[in-house]
Amino acid sequence: MLFHVRMDVNLPHDLPSDVRADIVAREKAYSQQLQRIGKWPQLWRIVGEYSNFSIFDVESNDELHDLLSGLPLFPYMDIKVTPLAGHPSKVDNANS
Numbered sequence: 001m002l003f004h005v006r007m008d009v010n011l012p013h014d015l016p017s018d019v020r021a022d023i024v025a026r027e028k029a030y031s032q033q034l035q036r037i038g039k040w041p042q043l044w045r046i047v048g049e050y051s052n053f054s055i056f057d058v059e060s061n062d063e064l065h066d067l068l069s070g071l072p073l074f075p076y077m078d079i080k081v082t083p084l085a086g087h088p089s090k091v092d093n094a095n096s
Helices: 017-036 061-069
Strands: 002-009 042-045 051-056 077-084
Touching: 002 061, 061 077
Parallel strands: none
Antiparallel strands: 002 051, 002 077, 042 051
16 A cells, blocks of 8 residues: 655644654664565655655555554654555556
């Protein structure tokens, strides 16, 4: 199952810099682990924002929820999830 996920990060301005650095480092390690195993195949920064658009490839809604809630930045995020389905007009580049 594919999902488009928008994540907007809202870290408190008064968060100590060492705490912030630790959370961001753990977030990077966790997200890269999910990318390496194929659960997070696309990750795009939104220019000018502390936000991203991502594509997740998971087995279920519950798996996606578990992965997202495991993000170290999860408590500081606003997340919007959109399920995706194939489009009948998409050109298959493998056969062109």
